[in-house]
Amino acid sequence: GESVGLHLPTLSVQEGDNSIINCAYSNSASDYFIWYKQESGKGPQFIIDIRSNMDKRQGQRVTVLLNKTVKHLSLQIAATQPGDSAVYFCAENNNNNDMRFGAGTRLTVKP
Amino acid sequence: SQTIHQWPATLVQPVGSPLSLECTVEGTSNPNLYWYRQAAGRGLQLLFYSVGIGQISSEVPQNLSASRPQDRQFILSSKKLLLSDSGFYLCAWSKGENTEAFFGQGTRLTVV
Numbered sequence: 348g349e350s351v352g353l354h355l356p357t358l359s360v361q362e363g364d365n366s367i368i369n370c371a372y373s374n375s376a377s378d379y380f381i382w383y384k385q386e387s388g389k390g391p392q393f394i395i396d397i398r399s400n401m402d403k404r405q406g407q408r409v410t411v412l413l414n415k416t417v418k419h420l421s422l423q424i425a426a427t428q429p430g431d432s433a434v435y436f437c438a439e440n441n442n443n444n445d446m447r448f449g450a451g452t453r454l455t456v457k458p
Numbered sequence: 459s460q461t462i463h464q465w466p467a468t469l470v471q472p473v474g475s476p477l478s479l480e481c482t483v484e485g486t487s488n489p490n491l492y493w494y495r496q497a498a499g500r501g502l503q504l505l506f507y508s509v510g511i512g513q514i515s516s517e518v519p520q521n522l523s524a525s526r527p528q529d530r531q532f533i534l535s536s537k538k539l540l541l542s543d544s545g546f547y548l549c550a551w552s553k554g555e556n557t558e559a560f561f562g563q564g565t566r567l568t569v570v
Contacts (some may be wrong), residue, residue, distance in 0.1 A: 355499055379556040381567070390464075390548050392562030398556070436502065443557050444490050444509050444532070448502040 354436060356452045365423040366456075368439035370449045375418060377439035382411060382422045383450070385434045394422070394435075424454075432456045460485035464562030471569055477522075477536040479565050481549030484535045486528065489551040491532040492559060493524055496546040506521045508532060 358367045364442075372380070378399035382390035387410045397411045404411050410423040420437050437449040464481045471477060471537035483489050493505040504517045514524050519539060525533045532549060546566050550559040 355501070381558050383561075388566075390550075390564050391561070393558045396558055403469070425522060438559070440556050445504055445507050445515070446492065446550075446552070446559055448494075450501045 355451045355453045355457065357392075359455045359457060360427050362429060364427055365429070366422075366427045366454060368422045368424075368435045368452045368454065370417050370420040370452075372420060372437070372439045372449065374439060374441050374447075375415075375432050377441040379440040380411070380413060381438045381440075381446075382409075382420075382437045383448075384431075385436065385439060387433075390425060391436060392434050414458050427454075427456050429456045429458060460551075460560065462549065462551055462560055462562045464565060466565060467563065468553050468566045469568070471539050471567065473541055474538045474570055476542070477534070477539050477567070479533045479534040479547055479549075480565075481534075481562055482530055483551045486530070486551070486553070487560040488529060490554055491530075492524060492550040492552070493532065494550065496543070496548060496564075500546065506534070513552075527534050539569045546569065 364423050381396040382394040383392040384394050395409050395411050397405045402413050408425045412421045432455050434451045434453050436451045438446050442448050459482045491508045494502040496502050508514050509527045511526050520535050546564050548564045549562040552559040
C-alpha cells in the first residue's frame with residue numbers, strides 16, 4: 348500500500364559501487380511493478396518494469412528482482428554514478444487502473 | 459510521440475482561494491489520467507484517476523476535486539485551499555492498466 352506519510356529512507360554509496368534499493372509491497376494480487384527515478388523538482392521517470400510471471404529483468408546497468416513469496420522488489424544499479432543520485436520509487440498495479448507507489452528511497456552517490 | 463503538459467510549474471496561493479491545475483496529453487487517445495500529490499521529502503499519494511471522459515475515481519477524501527472535460531485533459535480543482543494543500547502535484551498518463559505511467563514536470567503549490 349501507500350506509505351506517503353513516512354520520511355524517505357536513504358542509501359549512500361561510493362561511486363562505482365553497486366546499489367541495491369528495496370521495496371516491499373502489500374497487495375499479493377499486484378501483477379505489474381515499476382521502478383521510477385525522481386530527480387529534485389521533477390516528475391518521476393520510468394526506469395524498468397517487471398510482470399509477476401517473471402522474477403528478474405535486466406536493463407542497461409539496472410536489474411529488477413521480484414520475490415512474490417515475500418512480496419519484495421529490488422532494484423540493482425551497477426557501477427553507480429553521480430548522475431544516479433535521486434529518489435527511487437517502486438510502484439505496483441493489480442489489474443486495476445490505479446497505480447500505487449512505495450515510500451521511496453533517496454540514493455546519494457559519493458565521488 | 460506522446461507528451462504531457464502540466465502547468466503552472468509553481469504557484470503561490472492564499473488560504474481560502476480557489477485552485478485550478480491543468481494537465482493535457484498529446485499524441486495518444488483515451489489515456490488513463492492520474493493526479494498525485496507529494497509532500498516535501500515524502501512519497502506519492504494518488505489523489506484521482508480517470509479511465510475516460512467524465513469518469514473520476516477519488517482515492518482520498520479532501521477538499522480537492524478533479525474533472526476530465528475532454529479525452530486528454532485532466533483538471534485538479536479546489537474551491538477553498540487549505541495550508542495542508544501545499545505540495546508538489548503531479549499529473550501522469552498511461553495506456554491502461556498494467557502499463558507504465560508517464561509524468562508531467564509537476565506543479566509546486568504553496569498555500570500561504
